[in-house]
Amino acid sequence: MNVDREITLTVNGERVTARIEPRKSLVDFLREAQGLTGSHVGCEHGVCGACTVRVDGEIVRGCLTLAAQVDGAVVETIEGVSDSGEIAALQQAFLERNALQCGFCTPGMLLAAAALLKENPSPSREEIREYLSGNYCRCTGYQSIVDAVEAASVAMKEGGR
């Protein structure tokens, strides 16, 4: 049961093959084996959302997903979506509105916000608050984050995206 197994997956567009312990979580695999330290570990029991990453287009908790489960999957992290420019409007809005303080929750918050705007390009403030209610932020009090997501939603529409 504890024998290492081999997985092959796509991480931020790169094909990766690795041997992993069956108990290794996806976020630990990304951080330790792939050096992708932008996904953070806050609680290791699926509550805080700091480890949010994308698997086959859907956001998941990297701490509740085992690396063994993503064999053959397409995994995207904050580093990948930053380099692709996919969430640039959100990042710009977060910067301008200071929608981050310590920055530890921020990668997960941005991936969750991006998923919201994909599902609902014009969310109300209440809808933003509701959608992000699975992501802890201990610093901001959330208002600036709600402001920034709202601003990004407007900017993305004006930018024709």
Add this chain to the structure above:
Amino acid sequence: MTDKPLSIHDLPNSYIGRTVPRPNARRLLEGRGCFVDDISLPRMAHVAFLRSPYAHAEIKSIDLSAAAESPGVIRVVEGREMAEHCSPWVGVLSHLAGLKSAPQYALAVGRVRWQGEPVVAVVAQSRAQAEDALALVEVDYEELEPVVDMETALDAGTPVIHPDLGDNLAFERKVDAGDVDAAFTEADAVVEETLHFGRHTGVTLEPRVTLADYNAGDGKLTVYMSSQAPHMMKNIFAIHLGIDEDDVRVVCKDVGGSFGIKIHTYPDEMAAVTLSKMLKRPVKFLADRLESFTSDIHARDHRVTAKMSVKDGRITAIEMDDLTGIGPYSVYPRTSAVECNQVLNLAGGLYDIANYRAVGRVMFQNKNVMCQYRAVGHPIAFSVTEALVESAARAVGMDPVELRRNSVFRDDAYPCTAASGLKFEGLSHQKSLNKIFEMMDYDALRREQAALREKGIYRGIGMAAMIEVTNPSPMFYGIGGAHISARDGVTIRLDPTGGVTALTGVTEQGQGTEAMIAQIVASAVGVAMEKVRVVTGDTDTTPYGGGTWASRGAGIAGEAALQSGRALRANILQVAAAMLQSDAGKLDIREGRVVDADTGAERITLSDLAKTVYYRGNELPDGVSPELIATRHYSPREYPFAFTNGIQACLVEVDIETGFVKLLKYWVVEDCGTVINPQLVDDQIRGGVIQGIGPALYEHCVYDDQGQMQNATMADYLVPMAAEMPDIEIAHVETPTRESALGAKGAGEAGTAGAPGAVANAINDAIASLGGKVTSIPATPERILEALGKL
């Protein structure tokens, strides 16, 4: 005021008072920050700790043999061996007279005194292997009766946690000013409240984390820490590991939230650093969330009984008895008596009264340690005074706003001294009260409240006035013997690029310290903010300093940055005058260029000036000795603290069937003196308010009668989330401190200081007509229904 001299805020190219983005935010937005757990070093090992499952027990024996054989294990260490390498510490300070505590060890020796106390350290190749081995450690405990209730901690039948100390009383302080008894006798009304404040904790999203790297070759220790106070920790590692302090370097890169959690001496961190020295290799310790809940310092845990008297529409006296439980040790080096001390100072500091009597007692107990967390003591003090104000106003048939207005220090009363002894240079209670009154449209809200009440909707309006300790002088810690710098410095250097590098001893945990320093430096030197690089958090490179806590960054390091920037500017102009055969007084620096002060015509760029100085000094006139670097330090001297003031208000709706509270709106008026970056200040206040709403409604470290924490997971310990939090409207009054040229006071803790009182008052305002009153926070639905007699 036309006769006011021009200040830095009036310069044409000043960034003071402007909202500009934080230069260091971009990398965090891309997941390219550098938190300690992001760092891996060659030969790095990982340590995990076996922690006490009991609140109080004798360690009869420990068997490490099976753990030592576990795969990947490098070393297993218990308390006695650890104590040979890391000396114990005692959390007392001389200015807190009578404070006592016992020696605390990195790993428990002989006895465990709280659930979560580290007992055995396992170092292994990976964290998972270290945890595997922990399961193989055999510890034989003999359980002892735990001391859990601070109310009975001094009873004859209660065990004494540290027999050498004689009893469980860590500290006691009394204040007696004026004649409280006479004031009570003469009063129109005297009201009394007993309030309970639950334990809560910081829940930094990044847990505590330390990576120690002892290099046996040169005897140097480098510790990467998630910490607020690198120079303080450098001193502590040196003392307790027996290393020359000059050989210790502490580096704080990105810090994932702190709020007062990451500023104390933690046994597990001391053990991890000691293990690096013992093993001559890097050792990393990262707390998991269960460890965070049972070993990060807890906060509050107070029971306060207090009285207030009113005569002729004014508050005339306050009497208060504060009892607090701090766990089994006073935390080193700041001590766990400071919160109680602050409660006593602050509760007698808000209103202009002559009569104030208070006693504070600090008890040892077998729970996790309690120490300074954001807004130390403030939420207790102002929950008490503000609950009393609302009760007293009801008792004499006044609106609480009016009672506050009549009882605060008048805006023209300064300088003045409060009954508790606090000295105030300048506050704006009256202006702030008037401002919030207008901002929230108080009268309209009251009318709406009454109209909705007819429809069975229970809304409540609560307020809390507050003052905040900021810009602490040496009177806070240094005077009592703590090796904690009250002084901070900024060194600014002009490079041949025309860029400016500023190094400072204060640290960044997301408040925007680096942005604030960059704004001031850019303004003072005369360059664009993009040309300023700020370096923080490295004891090898930054000026010696205290770090960021007690809302001191902007007020203290900000002033040092201003003075240092002015000094560098003068140095540059001196060189420029010599090069340009001009007079320094006729030149100015604007946007990176030396210009004629009168015409603004460019004479030379700073880059060209610096290139000449560094590369072609032979071109300089004889006798010119350019110094394109300057350092200045600042520490307040005249006042022990630069107090700020503010007032907060909250509108809630209470569902009287379920006990649920909905926060509808929140208002803050804050006076933190000169505002350097309005957006950063407002976001500090908002974040602070939310951290006050948390313990008012949700956050609670729940212990059972055996001293076991019952809710040590993020799923069970509730914190404010996006869906429940209100939007917060903020306005400012600006009363700059005259002690510094910058005039800035701190803003980091005000929100947390006032919010619990405002929320509790709003809930009680909503249910008062039903005869209900909540006297314990968090005000959970269960407690509200109990108050309404429905449970």
